[in-house]
């Protein structure tokens with residue numbers, strides 16, 4: 286259970302909305318910092334260091350990345366734009382992980398320039414990367430295939446496009462060593478939005494076992510182990526957050542068995558989580574602009590699937606609070622919809638809510654990761670602003686909303702702005 290609270294009341298959010306018109310995403314700085322600290326604290330036992338590399342794709346805003354960098358996080362990138370965002374925030378070297386796939390050469394070049402840790406997704410990319418020269422440090426992404434059951438979002442590992450097979454992993458380290466690579470890491474990511482502690486411990490078990498095998502079979506030392514992202518968040522009120530202390534305890538036990546007891550050099554522990562770091566601490570604030578009564582009851586809000594795609598894309602649940610009616614009985618059953626000409630443009634279907642009137646502020650929870658970031662401009666929809674609710678209660682606009690000139694910027698046609 287979690288109680289789906291908000292960091293603002295109706296009065297505060299109305300004041301904010303007077304200055305910054307709805308719809309907007311607003312992020313809670315205090316809660317983001319707290320989440321970052323407790324993540325690091327859970328792994329303070331790691332003998333040679335711990336770091337989460339925030340997956341930039343979750344919320345690619347430099348103001349957010351800067352806050353996380355201040356809390357000791359690095360970044361995890363998989364595109365040119367994400368590398369440039371990290372660079373602008375001052376993240377480089379080992380703090381910057383490049384976990385891409387199907388990667389174009391210019392992105393490898395940029396990652397190399399920034400001294401990023403390149404995490405190769407395929408054995409053939411070794412040769413590809415040799416065109417620009419191999420870096421001193423390399424990591425490889427393992428796909429455990431049938432060894433591991435997948436989860437709904439990422440699918441079964443043997444059907445996932447990512448990573449190297451076990452046999453290729455061994456070959457890749459041997460080859461990289463021959464070619465002069467000096468430092469090595471190992472990575473896997475086999476889950477997305479997973480809430481089950483045992484899943485992460487089992488993944489760690491597989492990866493630590495492989496680390497031990499690689500050391501034995503190739504004689505190389507692995508300096509860091511990256512357990513990827515995928516830690517889920519409690520989107521539904523009845524979900525429980527992942528107990529990071531329990532994940533840490535489970536991993537520590539395996540780490541002790543495979544590394545400490547075997548007298549291997551202890552690798553630093555990395556994650557590259559995005560969702561769990563910012564997801565619960567962002568809110569899409571919309572206004573009810575229409576009600577419609579046909580075969581079902583509809584509430585139309587002034588945001589759309591272009592601002593939050595998860596419900597339309599995955600049928601994902603996002604909790605909804607009607608401001609000022611937090612404690613009113615949920616007597617109505619609504620579909621809460623946007624204005625796209627797409628019938629899956631619905632934030633909620635058959636949701637029990639208190640009666641909503643035009644002008645009510647309707648807040649959609651858990652939009653701090655894969656929220657605005659996944660947005661798009663289909664149907665000529667302009668994307669929302671992003672606001673930061675600072676620790677002292679002040680509000681900063683950290684990205685303005687798009688305007689029509691932005692939308693038409695790539696067109697050179699008379700009569701368009």
Ligand SMILES: *Cc1c(COP(=O)(O)O)cnc(C)c1O
Pocket residue numbers: 340342343361384474477478513514515516557558559560561654
């Ligand atoms: C998406 C992704 C992440 C982050 O996933 P979260 O669910 O946000 O934790 C990390 N690493 C890679 C390679 C990814 O593709």
